[in-house]
Amino acid sequence: MKSELWITEKQTEDLLMSFRVKNTLHEEITDFQQLAVVDTYAYGRMLMLDNIVMTTIKDEFVYHEMLSLVPLNTHPNPENVLVIGGGDGGAVREIVRHPKVKQVTLVEIDEKVIVNSKKYLPEIAAAFDNPKLRLIVADGIKHIQENHNKYDVILVDSTDPIGPAVGLFALDFYRDVYAALKEDGIMAAQTESPYLHDKIIKQIHSDLKSLYPLVKLYLASIPTYPTGLWSFTLASKKHDPLLVKQDDIQDMPTRYYNSKIHFSAFALPNFLANILE
């Protein structure tokens, strides 16, 4: 018989999502946040930071493929890639298998996220031994400030804009990211739910538009994130994701992303397109 043990995420003040729990694998307070790994019936093992679902075994592929592969396939030669955050390793796993990538630098502030992902989420933390990976445990904001004209693609794989990640949603940070990118560089960031966080999305869009000639929002369906619809914002100095040739999109054994999804993810519902005008 299944247990009646449930874990509940307060997605907003007015909305709860509860997952039936097989067992709790790990809990600790790190230097930065509360960390838990819980095994659930619906989504398998789940990483929670400060009681918010970060990633689960069953639906992580959507987030990691869409954050990584849309910008990587927009850039004609994404040799040198940086990930800020993303200590679970899911984005890195996608990036290292892209044939044009020569090196990916992962800068995660909380080593405990890496340690516990390797231990409890090996399917996600699958590329920490990959020779393409350069792993740095440090503050991503500082790393960005110390590097100029270096990266082809920078991904911001952050938690929500509360707690340690607040600085990763600020105009100053985006300015430093711009400087850390090469002259045809691209950045992409997770930018919350269109149904819940339209003000944040609008602000990020406007901030990035003040820096980059090309800023576009794209969407993916992620069941364990609030409302099930998630946004990513791509900002590019030169290359347009919608002008990519379909044949140039790398054929990889993905579970969500493909060449049709690459383009269709940028089609925005009216309620969302209207707030970005």
Add this chain to the structure above:
Amino acid sequence: MKSELWITEKQTEDLLMSFRVKNTLHEEITDFQQLAVVDTYAYGRMLMLDNIVMTTIKDEFVYHEMLSLVPLNTHPNPENVLVIGGGDGGAVREIVRHPKVKQVTLVEIDEKVIVNSKKYLPEIAAAFDNPKLRLIVADGIKHIQENHNKYDVILVDSTDPIGPAVGLFALDFYRDVYAALKEDGIMAAQTESPYLHDKIIKQIHSDLKSLYPLVKLYLASIPTYPTGLWSFTLASKKHDPLLVKQDDIQDMPTRYYNSKIHFSAFALPNFLANILE
């Protein structure tokens, strides 16, 4: 101060969604199902049937626009439209404002759904007085059996395939729908979540493929439905939704649907495309 009254939907055995409640507006047992209208903080007034969320004021537009406008804009002349189910009136509201529609017939089995939607969800039940509407309270399965070669478009706006709606997911029903459609007719149905109900989706797809030359799945993001991603299946005797000219898509004041969404909704993630092969 906000109440601590919550209503919880058991989305699956292992997954709960809870909404903070302002107040309960109505509850009754009809001849067919348990009906409740609850006012929630997150999504406004919400219609529940047998404890499952049917529609809410804040996100109903996605479902109703996508069920109705994708097939209507695929047919060059959708003069005569039938909706099976859909007693809340949301689909009808979309259909009557399409300029090419001359008549829409709504066949709802449970009059109480209509009565309570008109009373508590007037924004959704907004077109019951429209002269284009022919309202019939009856079993949709019988109505379909009694009509041949009559409709341009038939929409199946059903509850989940349990309880009164089981027959609306059966091959026999689809065969009768085929017969009720004109020679270039189109049917579309809500067909559950790709993340939870892949077997149902696959079965429906296969059943419809045995009848129609063209069967396509399309997707929309609906926050209050389990996993937040919902599928619709369109089956067509002649017209292909992907061959519609962008300029032929009616310009209507929609909140979700637009000409880009019309096409992008058919782009399927790999995990879903693979099960339909």
